[in-house]
Amino acid sequence: MLRIHFTTQDLLRVRLAPGPDPLWEAVLSAHQVNVAHGPLVFGQWRSQVVSGLTREARSYLGLTPPRGYTPDFLTPAGGSTDFGEGLDTMLSTPSARFRNELELLSRRREVPRWAADLHRSTVARQRLGVAAKAFHDQALAPHWTAVRGAVEADVAARVRTLTSGGTQALLASVHPTITWHDPVLCVDTAADRDVYLEGRGLTLQPAFFCWRAPISLADPELPPVLVYPVPHGLSWLQPAGGGHRERALAALLGRTRAAALSALAYGASTSELARHIGVSAPSASEHASVLRDAGLIASRRERNSVWHTLTPLGQAVLDGGRELVAAGTPDRTASASRRVVAARWGSPAAS
Incomplete structure (x- = not known):
């Protein structure tokens, strides 16, 4: 269970992202590519993506395991609806964070050799940028209209909930795994941890490729964000026929x-x-x-x-x-x- 603890000030600082964040969608869609048998709703998309990924795009998958820890630097704090802006922020991550987060990843799986020097090598950072852009361009860009439409529709629904029921109703509405027990937002996840907002507020980020349950950044010191799934139709990819x-x-x-x-x-x-x-x-x-x-x-x-x-x-x-x-x-x-x-x-x- 993830427990997010609010103060009165935090309730005044709940923010709903205006649209999809390309960096979050890249990480979450990479998780879907990295699983052999994922959700049916992404099945045809996954088949198309896997068969067409270039070597550069595949290198991005080495940093995005389907389960467990994924480095927070791949999804910059603050978010952005523009891929280029988000990419620049990611590549400007402080060296200490690159080093610490890659060390955390190495405890769970082997870090790709090219990424091991991200904390000290400009060349390695350039390769990360090339890998992230290649994956985005091949896996996400062709389907961005569907992604944006689904996320923006969800944002519109949440705004209506906020208008009619207030912040607590908004927090409780974003996903069936979430319950509000004043002043704690409880999320039914495998991870058992507490996050104390302490006046920093919370950003709600709807995400197309998020699946099953909401997730958050691993580092509790980063600006808090809760990423949650939006509903899908099986026909979102407009398959043949x-x-x-x-x-x-x-x-x-x-x-x-x-x-x-x-x-x-x-x-x-x-x-x-x-x-x-x-x-x-x-x-x-x-x-x-x-x-x-x-x-x-x-x-x-x-x-x-x-x-x-x-x-x-x-x-x-x-x-x-x-x-x-x-x-x-x-x-x-x-x-x-x-x-x-x-x-x-x-x-x-x-x-």
Whole structure:
């Protein structure tokens, strides 16, 4: 269990990152590449990435083991939504930190030979920069629109929670593994440790490639950040044949209603849905009502707006029915729904 201890001042200094952090996404996606059998939601992406990585990009993987310690210098404190800016900050890490964090890594696994001199070699730092950029360009850049869309949609949802419920409601909402026991935020993780904010506040960083449970920096002296997973759809990569499924979905639901279901992949209010599919607000509300009556979406009122999200059944329909069992009994249908939830969030119990 990770326990993050707040003071009154810390509650006033909770910050929600405005979008995805490319350096965090690089590290977390490298973790996914480094596992032989990872989550289904990243399966096709992983296959594409592994088959196409250059030698320079592969060298980055030596610093990002799938489990255990990963050096904090790979994800600079403060964060950034710009890869170049974050890379410059990473390469400007003080020599003492490079040395200390590589020593921690060496206790758990062999440090790549080229990286052993990062604390004293400009050439080694240049190679780190080349490796990080190569991995980013090959594994992340082609899919950045999907990554940014998912993270920004989550940020919008969290802002609504903050507006309607305040900071404590925001903290408790970011992931099912998190509970708020005033004044401690408890995160159900394998690591058992306490982090005392002591007036420094906390940055909440949603991340596309984070999986199963939130994580934080290993060094408690660095500016505190909690990185948490955002929901995923199995079809985020737009796999081959996706166009056929989209046409089939449109034939089943009608073009506008199919577009509405797709637009709700990450949740939206009625007015946002109307803008997404190019209809009036009353028309969007009518489409949402039909989808809700069919069990494909769920709706809840938040002050002066209504927020719509996919149900497990709606997600399965959107993903082409891959998570539904054929001619299922009620028990089978419930099992399929659980699998869809696991695909979107991961299973903390499996951590």
